[in-house]
Amino acid sequence: MTDWLHPALVLLLGAAALPLLPAAARRVWLVLVPLLGLAALFTLSPGTHGQFEFLGMPLVTGRVDDLSLVFAYVFGIILVIGMIFALHVKDTVQHVAALTYAASALGAVLAGDLVTLYVFWELMVITSVWLIWRRGTDVSYAAGMRYLIIHAIGGMSLLAGVIVFYQTTGSIAFDRIETASPAFYLILVAFMINAAVPPLHAWLSDAYPEATVTGAVFMSALTTKTAVYVLMRGYPGVELLMWMGVIMTWYGVIYAVLANDIRRILAYHIISQVGYMVCAVGMGTSLALSGAAAHAFTHILYKALLFMGAGAVIYMTGKSKLTELGGLYRSMPWTFLLFMVGAVSISGFPLFSGFVSKTIIIEAAADDGRGIIYLMLLTAGAGTFLSIGLKLAWFTFFHRDAGLRPAEPPPNMLLAMGLAASLCFLIGVVPGPLYAILPAPIDYNAWTVGHVLKEMQLLLFTGLAFFLMLGLVGGKNKIALDVDWIYRGGGKALTIALRDRISATNAELRNVFMDTLVQWMARVKKRHGRDGKLARTWPTGSMAFWVVVLLASLLMFGIRQH
Amino acid sequence: MLGRWLERLVARGRLLSLITLVVMALLVLADIIIPPAYVRFPWDGLGGFAAVLGFVGCVFFIAVAKGLGHLLLYKPEDYYGEQHEHEAPGRERSRDD
Structure with missing residues (x-):
């Protein structure tokens, strides 16, 4: 741990400290932190850093090689430029979101195993969505919600893929994925969602235009290019x-x-x-x-x-x-x-x-x-x-x-x-x-x-x-309809129609059931109620009669001689 | 300063278009004269192939997109029941935390 400093850590600490600073110092901090992150990137030496064991799994938080460095450098550069572009914004939430979002993108690119990748992958989603929501309009709230749900589905697919991958290969190393198991496709689908490969792309053209002016700059740079990186690595x-x-x-x-x-x-x-x-x-x-x-x-x-x-x-x-x-x-x-x-x-x-x-x-x-x-x-x-x-x-x-x-x-x-x-x-x-x-x-x-x-x-x-x-x-x-029509237009209408049909059927079934129940109750009451056949007080003779019947049937059927 | 310079260019729009057209003709001519660096595909030797591809490609994309738009994809802006509220310019400036 001493021989290297994870650039994402620099950004995360910087983001955590931001709200504590006086307003006047924040602007300086907003440029300083990305610059320090970039400096940390330039000190990285090729190799594997930041390895540790977690729940018996060997995690690698810093795989530094030619491939990861190209992406890490440009992420670092664009964070500096994007932050300068956003300097006039007084909304600290957006700044913290942008810094943590960039940190998670760097974390994903430098991740050497699938579990670390998954963690940063999800972190990217929950940090970036604030760059949409802070636009503060109803439209951006709805678009952000759809963005969140689509990426949650992608994240689940990745998690499922990683689990299956671990079960079939016994490893969580993130290299070229060659297993023929479902893990290959589960992980691929997750990557393709983030790379906006049709028909899994509609989240992008839906959400980015609704993001804040400065937030869209970070979003345009990070999510899809992280996906390109993982595709290059895995597929x-x-x-x-x-x-x-x-x-x-x-x-x-x-x-x-x-x-x-x-x-x-x-x-x-x-x-x-x-x-x-x-x-x-x-x-x-x-x-x-x-x-x-x-x-x-x-x-x-x-x-x-x-x-x-x-x-x-x-x-x-x-x-x-x-x-x-x-x-x-x-x-x-x-x-x-x-x-x-x-x-x-x-x-x-x-x-x-x-x-x-x-x-x-x-x-x-x-x-x-x-x-x-x-x-x-x-x-x-x-x-x-x-x-x-x-x-x-x-x-x-x-x-x-x-x-x-x-x-x-x-x-x-x-x-x-x-x-x-x-x-x-x-x-x-x-x-x-x-x-x-x-x-x-x-x-x-x-x-x-x-x-x-x-x-x-x-x-x-x-x-x-x-x-x-x-x-x-x-x-x-x-507007031009795109695949998001499935969950915003037709699919939504279909789902609502289906929901109405199901609830109507449900109501009908309950009615039929209740009617039957009431009928049964009436019948039971007739037999077992106070004046019902089976609830009447019977004369002792009747008791004796039934005992005779019982004994006779025992005699006839119950006691067999072998 | 830059604005005035741009306005001067716009005022000479006709001349600029003419120059561009001449440059385009020269490019095609050069492409016909200069032998291709390699012949890997049947079209590699054809002078002006990229020019035709650019023109036809542009017409193709507009035709396909507009065709799809009018037949199927174009819907009124409030189709999804959302209305973009107009934001005042520089509204982010007014928001403080």
Whole structure:
């Protein structure tokens, strides 16, 4: 224990101390604690740390290797940036929730066994839900409740999987899961829920747009990427994931075209981008896995930047729908510019971070000879630019003057966005340091003439199609049904109908039973009541008669001679 | 400052679109002339393939999404019986613990 300090512990202690501090010191503390956490991350040396025995199980709280470090670093970085973005928020509950949420995500990524993973997995849910609830609206309360229930189901699946895994293998070590027992699927389902793999994804697009402005930034970064990490660890090369991943890339794009809420568009594009990673995990080649890790790293930065940009718009205007926004580039030019850095990063424009990570995954598909996957991933890239770089940006910042004249967001928000944008740009221009920390050394150069030509053609011609169809692609005052309809719409109606049917049947059965009972009571009363046949006082003669009958029957049937 | 600079760009929107269109044409031309780095798939040698894919892909996504939306998925905003209350700008600032 002395040779290492768990970074999650730093954050947890920091979170615990926060409410005790005077209000003036809290702001300093809010930046200091994530920085200390990040510093603790940089002191980690590869190896196994923090082992101890609990109820006869060997627990490992610190598995530090190339794979866990990539995710841990970027979690640490985004916590610093997200906290700066949230500095103006006076709600201590949110800050404590964000710190403990990040601590649990770090705990999950550094967990070396399934039990430790499970503990942090559940902790992530119960801390992050406060980032939804503290929005303080009825809608966010309901969305948070649904978020909690879905993740509770996922957590149960993980727990059941871990138990079955322990029973069949006698181990709780978390490595590649190869058992053919139900544990394989139970754990996989839990991971897929957190990775938002359709049809288990609806919690994300349901809850994230209802979270607080600053809370959504943390949520966009941590939950799904922890899931990508555990999938990389436990299920590399599972072909099902490759197909599910490529479906995700398209699914997110199609729903983003339908969405009107700016953060819902971004939420669907988390699904789409995580699709690239899940697909790469499914391919399972060394290049693909490195691509997944690299893409997770860049994705966290540009997606947080996009959520910060959209959050700044919501915070300053009080509006979140494309149909209510427009023309904001005049009053919020810096927000616009920084948002666009995120938008071109996620779209994969050369010079920005998405380009140097997404193309690794696409290259890995080509390298593996998977033509259909290659084409589908490439096309999904066009869809990404379509919804975020074009639709979201155009209808929020240009299009028409919606009459809104907000000021730029507070300086801490702009600073956080600036930091994230700088990283997006730096990684795009100098990808070397990122490539150097990937789990496997890669022989890949994003900056070839072929790659640049291909991406630029793809994106610019997407732009052409967008402006030709401009009349069609604007936001609509509608919502698009997704799988959550099952538990919010049809399924809810079905459940209510079923409940009513059951209670009606129950009432009928009780009535029938009671009627029968009453009839029986009447009959019993007739026989056994005061004047009933069996309750009358009988003459002694009758007694003697029955004794005779008894004896006679004994004589005839009871006493047999052998 | 930045705002005025952006406005100046927007005012020259036509010129910017024209430049972009020329760049696009040059990109396709370059793609046709420069031989591909590898030929792994049948489409690897086709100049301008990515341009077509981008354009067709974009039209495809809009068509599929809007088709699904109008046939099946689009519902009124109060479909789930929830109404988003409008929040005043910067409401988080007013909340203290």
